[in-house]
Amino acid sequence: MSAAFEHISATVPLPTHLRGGVVAIGNFDGVHRGHQAVLERALGEAMRRGVPALVLTFEPHPRKVFRPDMPLFVLTPPPMKARLLSHLGFAALVEQPFTRAFASLSAEAFVTDVLETNLGITHAVTGFDFHFGKDRQGGPAFLMAAGERHGFGVTLVDAFRDEGAEVVSSSRIRALLCEGEVAEAAGLLGYRFTVESEVIGGQQLGRTLGFPTANMRLSPEATLKEGIYAVRFRRADGTLHDGVASFGRRPTVDDNGAPLLETFVFDFSGDLYGEICEVSFFGFLRPEVKFDGLDALVAQIKRDETEARALLAGVRPLSQLDSAIAF
Ligand SMILES: Cc1cc2nc3c(=O)[nH]c(=O)nc-3n(C[C@H](O)[C@H](O)[C@H](O)COP(=O)(O)O)c2cc1C
Numbered sequence: 001m002s003a004a005f006e007h008i009s010a011t012v013p014l015p016t017h018l019r020g021g022v023v024a025i026g027n028f029d030g031v032h033r034g035h036q037a038v039l040e041r042a043l044g045e046a047m048r049r050g051v052p053a054l055v056l057t058f059e060p061h062p063r064k065v066f067r068p069d070m071p072l073f074v075l076t077p078p079p080m081k082a083r084l085l086s087h088l089g090f091a092a093l094v095e096q097p098f099t100r101a102f103a104s105l106s107a108e109a110f111v112t113d114v115l116e117t118n119l120g121i122t123h124a125v126t127g128f129d130f131h132f133g134k135d136r137q138g139g140p141a142f143l144m145a146a147g148e149r150h151g152f153g154v155t156l157v158d159a160f161r162d163e164g165a166e167v168v169s170s171s172r173i174r175a176l177l178c179e180g181e182v183a184e185a186a187g188l189l190g191y192r193f194t195v196e197s198e199v200i201g202g203q204q205l206g207r208t209l210g211f212p213t214a215n216m217r218l219s220p221e222a223t224l225k226e227g228i229y230a231v232r233f234r235r236a237d238g239t240l241h242d243g244v245a246s247f248g249r250r251p252t253v254d255d256n257g258a259p260l261l262e263t264f265v266f267d268f269s270g271d272l273y274g275e276i277c278e279v280s281f282f283g284f285l286r287p288e289v290k291f292d293g294l295d296a297l298v299a300q301i302k303r304d305e306t307e308a309r310a311l312l313a314g315v316r317p318l319s320q321l322d323s324a325i326a327f
């Protein structure tokens with residue numbers, strides 16, 4: 001990981017040291033194995049040319065602008081996306097604010113204003129199906145022709161398929177997470193699904209039960225299946241702890257709770273309030289249950305702990321990226 005990773009706006013010309021680069025263009029929500037195929041090509045092209053490797057992305061996700069009525073489970077909010085891209089070896093994440101006005105720019109104006117003027121690219125890499133500009137008028141053929149006119153090269157990368165020959169997509173991963181299938185999701189992501197959020201206060205009941213829990217709120221659109229998971233917990237200082245987490249509404253102690261992610265961090269004591277921490281999901285243990293009293297809840301949490309410890313003792317990194325995030 002490069003310490004100098006930059007997260008900057010595409011609306012003003014890039015600083016000189018980032019101009020002339022190879023840019024991977026797309027939303028890359030999830031930074032999954034299909035995205036990684038595109039990203040690796042961009043890194044390779046940049047390395048070959050000795051120029052910076054950049055990612056140009058759109059924020060918020062265009063689907064939120066075109067379909068504001070449809071909630072979208074964003075797999076990698078900007079800070080998480082930046083962390084993953086930094087681990088992969090990029091110099092910068094360049095963010096184009098995605099507004100109605102930006103969406104109505106012609107494909108040619110996008111090339112001239114953003115790629116040429118603001119980014120000063122020498123090469124673009126995109127997926128085979130990337131479209132851009134008003135009414136999606138610019139496709140792969142347009143980008144190739146625009147490259148010839150404006151003097152930059154273009155690489156198009158084919159759809160990446162998993163071992164079962166199915167195309168890897170963010171929507172497939174969202175559907176798996178919705179079913180609690182975090183191990184299958186990790187297979188498509190190439191790393192364990194990870195959320196990042198601030199630790200907030202709760203009812204302070206956990207400590208009296210012998211199971212203090214670091215509470216985090218996920219975005220309301222995060223339709224991860226509610227239930228109990230074996231997790232890794234990463235503190236702001238980078239230290240990792242195994243743990244067991246409940247994502248749910250605490251029916252035993254709360255009548256109408258909003259979904260909260262609560263992690264009991266193993267072999268740890270200390271104050272986590274206000275810290276931005278990460279939780280990586282390794283396995284789904286069980287759905288949440290309304291217990292008949294706290295004794296039954298505590299007895300079950302003890303069994304959950306045993307199960308999570310056993311599961312986590314046997315895990316191996318799926319990739320270098322997985323190692324950097326959750327090992
Ligand atoms: C591993 C684990 C499993 C849990 N399972 C359940 C459950 O099945 N049902 C439930 O109502 N609450 C469950 N909880 C949530 C607890 O009720 C909650 O953490 C406890 O009330 C402490 O709340 P506090 O953080 O607000 O103090 C679970 C918590 C953990 C850490």
Ligand SMILES: Nc1ncnc2c1ncn2[C@@H]1O[C@H](COP(=O)(O)OP(=O)(O)O)[C@@H](O)[C@H]1O
Pocket residue numbers: 199200201202203204205206207208211212213214215263264265266267268269270271272273
């Ligand atoms: N092993 C641990 N796992 C999780 N949190 C811990 C642990 N040890 C201490 N803490 C601290 O205790 C807090 C959780 O205690 P708890 O009684 O459940 O309070 P709350 O209801 O505010 O979450 C955490 O936010 C953290 O600051």
